[in-house]
Amino acid sequence: MQTDVPVITITTDFGHKGPFVGVMKGVIASRAPGATVIDMTHEVPVHWPPEAGFWLARSYRYFPAGTVHVAVVDPGVGTERDILIATTDEHLFIAPDNGLLDELLHAAEAPVVYRLDDRYRDVLNLPAPSNTFHGRDIFAPVAATLAAETDRSGMILRIAKPVTEWTPGWIDPPETRAGQVRGQIITIDHFGNLISNIGAELLPGDGAPVARIAGRDIPMEETYGRAEPGKMVALVNSFGVVEIARTEGNAAATLGVSRGAPLVISLTDG
Amino acid sequence: MQTDVPVITITTDFGHKGPFVGVMKGVIASRAPGATVIDMTHEVPVHWPPEAGFWLARSYRYFPAGTVHVAVVDPGVGTERDILIATTDEHLFIAPDNGLLDELLHAAEAPVVYRLDDRYRDVLNLPAPSNTFHGRDIFAPVAATLAAETDRSGMILRIAKPVTEWTPGWIDPPETRAGQVRGQIITIDHFGNLISNIGAELLPGDGAPVARIAGRDIPMEETYGRAEPGKMVALVNSFGVVEIARTEGNAAATLGVSRGAPLVISLTDG
Amino acid sequence: MQTDVPVITITTDFGHKGPFVGVMKGVIASRAPGATVIDMTHEVPVHWPPEAGFWLARSYRYFPAGTVHVAVVDPGVGTERDILIATTDEHLFIAPDNGLLDELLHAAEAPVVYRLDDRYRDVLNLPAPSNTFHGRDIFAPVAATLAAETDRSGMILRIAKPVTEWTPGWIDPPETRAGQVRGQIITIDHFGNLISNIGAELLPGDGAPVARIAGRDIPMEETYGRAEPGKMVALVNSFGVVEIARTEGNAAATLGVSRGAPLVISLTDG
Numbered sequence: 001m002q003t004d005v006p007v008i009t010i011t012t013d014f015g016h017k018g019p020f021v022g023v024m025k026g027v028i029a030s031r032a033p034g035a036t037v038i039d040m041t042h043e044v045p046v047h048w049p050p051e052a053g054f055w056l057a058r059s060y061r062y063f064p065a066g067t068v069h070v071a072v073v074d075p076g077v078g079t080e081r082d083i084l085i086a087t088t089d090e091h092l093f094i095a096p097d098n099g100l101l102d103e104l105l106h107a108a109e110a111p112v113v114y115r116l117d118d119r120y121r122d123v124l125n126l127p128a129p130s131n132t133f134h135g136r137d138i139f140a141p142v143a144a145t146l147a148a149e150t151d152r153s154g155m156i157l158r159i160a161k162p163v164t165e166w167t168p169g170w171i172d173p174p175e176t177r178a179g180q181v182r183g184q185i186i187t188i189d190h191f192g193n194l195i196s197n198i199g200a201e202l203l204p205g206d207g208a209p210v211a212r213i214a215g216r217d218i219p220m221e222e223t224y225g226r227a228e229p230g231k232m233v234a235l236v237n238s239f240g241v242v243e244i245a246r247t248e249g250n251a252a253a254t255l256g257v258s259r260g261a262p263l264v265i266s267l268t269d270g
Numbered sequence: 271m272q273t274d275v276p277v278i279t280i281t282t283d284f285g286h287k288g289p290f291v292g293v294m295k296g297v298i299a300s301r302a303p304g305a306t307v308i309d310m311t312h313e314v315p316v317h318w319p320p321e322a323g324f325w326l327a328r329s330y331r332y333f334p335a336g337t338v339h340v341a342v343v344d345p346g347v348g349t350e351r352d353i354l355i356a357t358t359d360e361h362l363f364i365a366p367d368n369g370l371l372d373e374l375l376h377a378a379e380a381p382v383v384y385r386l387d388d389r390y391r392d393v394l395n396l397p398a399p400s401n402t403f404h405g406r407d408i409f410a411p412v413a414a415t416l417a418a419e420t421d422r423s424g425m426i427l428r429i430a431k432p433v434t435e436w437t438p439g440w441i442d443p444p445e446t447r448a449g450q451v452r453g454q455i456i457t458i459d460h461f462g463n464l465i466s467n468i469g470a471e472l473l474p475g476d477g478a479p480v481a482r483i484a485g486r487d488i489p490m491e492e493t494y495g496r497a498e499p500g501k502m503v504a505l506v507n508s509f510g511v512v513e514i515a516r517t518e519g520n521a522a523a524t525l526g527v528s529r530g531a532p533l534v535i536s537l538t539d540g
Numbered sequence: 541m542q543t544d545v546p547v548i549t550i551t552t553d554f555g556h557k558g559p560f561v562g563v564m565k566g567v568i569a570s571r572a573p574g575a576t577v578i579d580m581t582h583e584v585p586v587h588w589p590p591e592a593g594f595w596l597a598r599s600y601r602y603f604p605a606g607t608v609h610v611a612v613v614d615p616g617v618g619t620e621r622d623i624l625i626a627t628t629d630e631h632l633f634i635a636p637d638n639g640l641l642d643e644l645l646h647a648a649e650a651p652v653v654y655r656l657d658d659r660y661r662d663v664l665n666l667p668a669p670s671n672t673f674h675g676r677d678i679f680a681p682v683a684a685t686l687a688a689e690t691d692r693s694g695m696i697l698r699i700a701k702p703v704t705e706w707t708p709g710w711i712d713p714p715e716t717r718a719g720q721v722r723g724q725i726i727t728i729d730h731f732g733n734l735i736s737n738i739g740a741e742l743l744p745g746d747g748a749p750v751a752r753i754a755g756r757d758i759p760m761e762e763t764y765g766r767a768e769p770g771k772m773v774a775l776v777n778s779f780g781v782v783e784i785a786r787t788e789g790n791a792a793a794t795l796g797v798s799r800g801a802p803l804v805i806s807l808t809d810g
Binding site for chain 1 (some may be wrong): 544545547549551556574576578579580581582583595599602603604607727728729730731735762775777778779783788
Binding site (some may be wrong): 274275277279281286304306308309310311312313325329332333334337457458459460461465492505507508509513518 | 561
């Protein structure tokens with residue numbers, strides 16, 4: 001399916017210095033004029049695909065069916081790593097085969113995954129790509145072509161081949177054992193909230209769950225707002241995962257915790 | 271009135287980490303496909319509505335008539351705070367009722383203000399919102415629906431009720447007394463210029479006004495360019511308020527001054 | 541020539557605080573509704589036109605023919621400096637006459653350059669500009685008008701006069717002598733890669749070139765990926781200039797080098 005106005009999202013670790021994201025949008029404007037191009041984020045930690053994959057997996061449903069999502073967090077650019085095209089749930093994803101899409105593909109229903117092959121250059125009439133900027137030379141033109149194309153499935157088969165294996169993710173999924181869930185902090189948002197990979201569906205069902213992080217026990221609440229200012233709270237955030245926050249404060253600064261920190265949820269009376 | 275291409279601006283304190291603004295744009299793309307969505311800024315100080323309101327009040331006139339302006343600086347998200355919809359001067363504003371819109375509404379001619387009520391969920395066919403991300407779950411779909419709607423007044427009345435009171439602003443307006451004007455620094459821009467809430471219309475009319483800040487007297491000039499490099503100047507900036515700048519330098523760093531600092535304008539020979 | 545959907549790029553040193561870029565886009569939305577507006581970058585070093593000009597010269601070809609490129613890095617705003625409009629290669633550029641466009645115009649084939657004159661206000665029906673925000677008051681409306689105009693050449697002649705001279709660039713071009721090329725670091729990207737002004741076409745033709753910077757000799761390679769992690773490499777990057785990188789690391793931090801640092805490329809056996 002496809003919306004009338006093609007929608008493309010871009011997720012990178014390029015930051016905002018230099019014209020790198022802008023140039024990708026220039027290439028897109030040539031091949032899919034009038035498309036709506038949306039910045040998902042360009043502040044993924046440098047060369048760290050797991051965060052890009054984490055957010056993509058939890059964000060794509062908020063975009064129109066037919067959206068093309070491009071993610072370029074690509075420490076292997078210029079080496080022999082593959083590029084994946086995946087479709088699921090009426091959304092289309094393009095990313096390096098470096099584990100970035102693994103979490104999304106595991107959670108998806110019946111994803112279909114392809115590996116871009118060298119035919120793309122002939123079909124899209126592209127010169128040889130540079131060694132260092134595939135976002136501009138491969139990802140952007142492929143994304144724009146697919147976004148603008150009526151017969152997407154047909155176009156995918158002209159430039160890619162189905163695969164059933166891909167590079168696994170870099171982060172262990174949360175582990176449930178003896179009434180506890182063990183996960184980790186995936187990212188820290190602009191407010192200093194610590195966002196984990198522990199989904200609400202993994203929480204212990206009965207009793208009052210408590211989050212343990214950095215040697216502190218933090219009770220789970222339902223919202224920031226009901227706690228008194230300065231209090232640490234754990235809650236299921238709007239993306240369905242456990243988040244540690246400080247009401248009207250910065251949890252990351254308070255706890256001195258960063259990405260990768262372990263988080264354990266258990267029952268107080270367990 | 272409404273332009274042919276709906277225009278929506280977004281002002282937040284979300285920063286650029288994570289997909290938060292992007293996801294709001296995804297929701298907008300579903301309900302107002304093809305709309306022009308413009309980032310006003312996402313670098314409002316965290317949980318500080320006055321700066322968002324200050325910039326909105328001084329910027330909205332530069333957008334096409336019919337523009338929908340969404341501002342989400344919302345420390346009370348998840349509590350019982352209301353959401354306002356306001357129309358004035360052919361522009362439409364949506365923001366939490368936390369004082370953000372107060373300055374704009376005071377300055378506006380004949381604003382009409384509404385409070386969003388729970389009917390919006392049925393009318394817009396929306397699930398219950400999360401407790402922590404109303405930008406995605408309420409503000410974006412309401413803004414997109416109103417932006418795309420031909421009969422805006424009718425739609426507003428289906429989801430909101432007129433009100434005549436709202437939460438007052440957090441910052442005292444400038445005070446004029448004995449030929450002096452006392453205000454404060456509202457924000458510091460990327461160049462280190464100190465931007466105050468003292469409007470040009472409040473300046474003492476006769477003689478040579480001088481700005482007093484951080485113990486220094488700074489004469490008012492007409493432009494940066496006519497002062498010698500390194501010189502501190504005070505001027506009425508392009509948004510009609512007094513600004514303290516250092517020619518080819520950074521006034522904030524030089525003075526060691528930050529947001530909230532008092533600024534007094536008086537006449538040298540007063 | 542002109543695309544069906546007008547495309548406008550914006551390059552500034554405004555950063556992301558405050559509504560400055562957003563307001564420019566508001567003005568554009570009024571005069572060129574539905575245009576695609578692309579942020580090239582807003583993180584050009586404050587008041588440093590050479591970096592804006594460097595990126596524009598190397599990026600514009602990736603945008604559709606007919607794109608209008610606006611660059612506002614303008615330390616002389618409010619003084620008597622001129623504004624240039626330039627056309628080359630089916631692209632159109634608008635920038636202050638402060639050297640920003642010099643590199644681009646030197647490299648371009650048969651550029652045609654104009655100086656904006658005061659007729660623009662009558663033709664575009666604009667009020668007197670502020671002294672401090674020509675991005676909003678002049679650059680944005682001129683760019684949008686030209687982007688939306690079918691007869692661009694005619695419109696340019698109504699608001700500007702041809703010129704054959706303009707302010708020279710601020711950075712010396714690379715110097716070739718005795719088999720060596722001497723240039724400098726123009727900018728450092730988000731990854732810490734050092735990007736120089738030495739184009740691939742200037743490299744010594746035979747033998748193995750070595751880059752000398754900060755007292756170190758760094759061999760030139762073809763891609764980041766083939767070097768072992770942590771190794772310093774020099775390569776021709778995707779914009780055709782020599783770049784110093786550290787594989788899976790940050791070259792700028794490692795070398796302690798910043799913008800302006802000299803870089804010499806020579807042959808090991810030269």
